[in-house]
Amino acid sequence: MTAATRLYDGRAGASGLGHVVEPGAIDVSHGTILYVDGVTVSFDGFKALDNLSFALDAGELRCVIGPNGAGKTTLMDVVTGKTRPDSGSVFLGQTIDLTRKSEYEIARLGIGRKFQKPSVLENHTVFENLELAMKGPKGVGAALFDRRGSEREDRIRAMLERIDLVERMHEPVGRLSHGQKQWLEIGMLLMQDPRILLLDEPAAGMSDRETARTAELLLSLAGERSIVVVEHDMEFVAAIARKVTVLHEGRVLAEGSMEQVQNDPRVIEVYLGR
C-alpha cells in the first residue's frame, strides 16, 4: 500500500474502490450519473411506476417516450423529490441518495427541471427570471443583503443572447409567446448550472423553426451536461435522440436507438395496437 492510498483510506474508509469522493460532490467514476433502481410509486392502488429501473450516463442525451399515463412525468417527480417512491432507490452518482432529499436540496445538487407547461415567473421581468434562477447562495440571509454585481449581469446577458431574449429583458414574462417562455425556462435551468437537465416536453407548442433551434440547443449541451427529454413529438425525438427509453404502464418497455425502438414489435403494439 502506498502512502497515497493509505491517506485515501483514512478519509473515505476502506471502500476498496481506490478513489476519493468529496462530500456533496457527484461521483460519476462509473460513468453513470443517475440511477433509478426498482422504483415503485402507486397512487390509490394505481401503479404509476412499477419496479422501474433506469440509468443515465454522464453527458448522455436520453429521450423518454411512451403513451399517456406511462409514468414519464412521475419518473421526473421521483428524481426531483416531488414524489417519494414507495420502494426502490434513486442515486445521483454513486453516493447521493436522492430519496432522502427535498426538492430544493436536489436542485442545489445540480438537477434542473423544466415542466410540461412552462413554469416561469409571469409577473417578473425576463432579466429577473434568469437572475433568480442563477446559481449562487439561495438562503434568506443572502437574499436580504443581496447586491447586484457586474459579473452577474454579464452572465445573465450572455444567457439572454443565447435564448434570443435580449430586447425583451426588462419586460414582464407574461407578455412573451409560448415558445419564448419555453426558451426562457430552459435558460433559467442553465443559469442553475445543473449537471442533469430533466425536460418535460420542451418543444410543445413551438413553431417548426423554434423546435429545430431547440433541438440544436439541446445537442450543443449534451456532453457537458446529462439530459433527459420527455417528448411526444416523434420528429423532435428523431432529431435529437441517440438512445430512447420507451415507458409503458410504469415499466421500461424497450430501450435502444430510435431505429431499434421503432421496429420493436412491443412498442408498435403499444402505440398502434389499440
Add this chain to the structure above:
Amino acid sequence: MLGRLRRLYGPRGWGAIAAFAVAAFVVVPALRLLVPEHSPLHLSDYYVLLLGKIMCYAMVALALDFVWGYAGILSLGHGLFFALGGYSMGMYLMREIGTEGQYRSHLPDFMVFLDWKEFPWYWAGSEYFWAAVLKVLLVPGLLAFVFGWFAFRSRIKGVYFSIITQALTFAFMLLFFRNETGFGGNNGFTDFKRILGFPLAHPGTKVALFAATALFLLLALIACRYLVTSKFGRVLAAIRDAESRMMFSGYNTRDYKLFAWTFSAVLCGIAGALYVPQVGIINPSEMSPANSIEIAIWVAVGGRGTLVGPLIGAVLVNGAKSWLTVVAPEFWLYFLGALFVLVTLFLPNGIVGALQGRRERAGRAPVLREKEAT
C-alpha cells in the same frame, strides 16, 4: 446602504413621507398642545386618539399586506398577533397602576377579585418596561414562528391556511376569556394610570404616544419597502406565483415564507403595543375572528401588494367606521359587507391597484396578477 435607502422611493414618494412626518410630528402636536382650546383650530383629545388608533390599524394592514400581497399567504388571524402585543404592553401598564387600584393592593384588581395572593409565574418581570418591549416582539413572533413552522412544513396553503388562522385566533380568544388564564378574563386590562411614570391622562403623554405611533408606522413602511424591493422580495413574489418553480430552482421556500410570516406578526405586535396605552383597554374581543377579517378588508380596499394601499384602506374604512357607528350604528356591518363585495367586483386590485393600473395600462403589466401555483 444609505444609497439603497434613498432609492426606495422616488421624489414623490419621499415627498409624501416628509409631508406625513411634518403632519404627525409638528402639526398635530402643535394643534393639540399650543393652540388654545377655544380656538376652532384646536385638536381635541378625541381626534388625537382617533388618528393614533387608525395609525395602529394601518400598521396591521401593512403587516398583512406584506404576507398576503407579496407572499400570497392570507392570514385571517392577524388580530391575534395585534392583541398579543397589546396584552404584553397591557401587563406592564397594569403593574404601573401600583397600589392605586380599587382594592389598594399591589395586585391588579381582577386578581384580588379572584382571591389570588400573588402574581402567577408568567407575570414575573412584568413591572419592567424593557421586559414588556421584549414580550411585545417575542410573544407574537414566537407564536407565529412555531405555527408557521408546522403549517409551512406541512405545505398548508391557500384557503386552508386562512381557516386555520381563524381557528387559532378564536381558540386564543376563548382562552383569554377565562378568568383563570390570568389576563383579566372578558374585561381584559383597563384603568391604566401611567406609562414610564408619565400620566396617561396628560395631553403631553397622549401626543407623545401619537408621535411614537407615527414614527413606528413610518419605520415599518420603510422596512417593508426595503424587503419587497430587495432580492428577498423578488423571491417572495416568485414563491407566491410559482412556488414549485422556486423549489426546483434551489430555494427553500419554507424559510422565506416563515421569515415573512414571522416578521409580519412582529409588526402586528408592535402596533398592538402602541394601541393599548392610547385607547386604555385591551380585552379578548380584539381576538375575535371578525376583527381579523376586517383587517383583510382594509388591505383589499386599499390594494394588496402595494404597501401604501393598505394604509389608505385602513384610514378610509376606519374613518368611515368611526363616523357611521355614530350616525347610523346599525348599518355599519351592512356597509362593511357591501364595501367588500363592491371592491371585489369592481376594484379587484383595490384603490391603489386601480390607480396604478390606469397609469400603467399602456406600459407594464399589472404588478399583481394571481397565478395558479403549479
